[in-house]
Amino acid sequence: MITEFLSLLCLGLSLGFEDEKKNETLTKPYLSALPSPVVEQGRNVTLRCLGHRHNVTFMLGKLQDSGYRQEQRSAGYEAEFLLTHLEPKDAGTYFCAYKTMDSQEWSEASEHLQLEVTDDRKKRRAPPGGK
Numbered sequence: 001m002i003t004e005f006l007s008l009l010c011l012g013l014s015l016g017f018e019d020e021k022k023n024e025t026l027t028k029p030y031l032s033a034l035p036s037p038v039v040e041q042g043r044n045v046t047l048r049c050l051g052h053r054h055n056v057t058f059m060l061g062k063l064q065d066s067g068y069r070q071e072q073r074s075a076g077y078e079a080e081f082l083l084t085h086l087e088p089k090d091a092g093t094y095f096c097a098y099k100t101m102d103s104q105e106w107s108e109a110s111e112h113l114q115l116e117v118t119d120d121r122k123k124r125r126a127p128p129g130g131k
């Protein structure tokens with residue numbers, strides 16, 4: 001009896017969740033690194049987030065650092081985040097998302113992008129994450 005009640009409750013909760021999800025129509029953007037996701041120390045890299053709407057706010061986040069957040073308004077479909085003078089600590093896993101003026105929620109996050117910072121002098125790769 002109790003298990004039946006619980007499973008009905010779970011069903012109700014998951015249905016409610018489904019409904020909420022269905023309302024969300026912002027498909028995930030695409031994140032790429034220019035010219036390459038493997039960057040020599042001291043160089044710059046551009047992380048480009050390509051969305052599906054124009055006139056939106058883009059955000060760039062980092063998996064290893066929940067406090068890391070860059071935001072940029074764009075009239076177009078994409079935003080470019082320039083990271084300059086890369087250090088080993090900048091290596092890691094980045095993702096982006098976007099939101100429109102009237103959506104309070106961020107879109108689904110992009111696929112993760114692995115950024116590597118190489119140390120040219122020592123000719124070896126910095127460990128990912130770099131803390």
Ligand SMILES: *[C@@H]1O[C@H](CO)[C@@H](O)[C@H](O)[C@H]1NC(C)=O
Pocket residue numbers: 023
């Ligand atoms: C869900 O979508 C409807 C129709 O587009 C909209 O009126 C409503 O505000 C949305 N609800 C949420 C929670 O975004």
Ligand SMILES: *[C@@H]1O[C@H](CO)[C@@H](O)[C@H](O)[C@H]1NC(C)=O
Pocket residue numbers: 042043044084085
């Ligand atoms: C990196 O970006 C900065 C700031 O835009 C610029 O001054 C510098 O010349 C760039 N360095 C390289 C190696 O492109």
Ligand SMILES: *[C@@H]1O[C@H](CO)[C@@H](O)[C@H](O)[C@H]1NC(C)=O
Pocket residue numbers: 055101
């Ligand atoms: C972009 O958003 C701004 C601020 O909400 C609005 O005033 C403007 O009309 C929008 N532009 C387009 C092309 O939708």
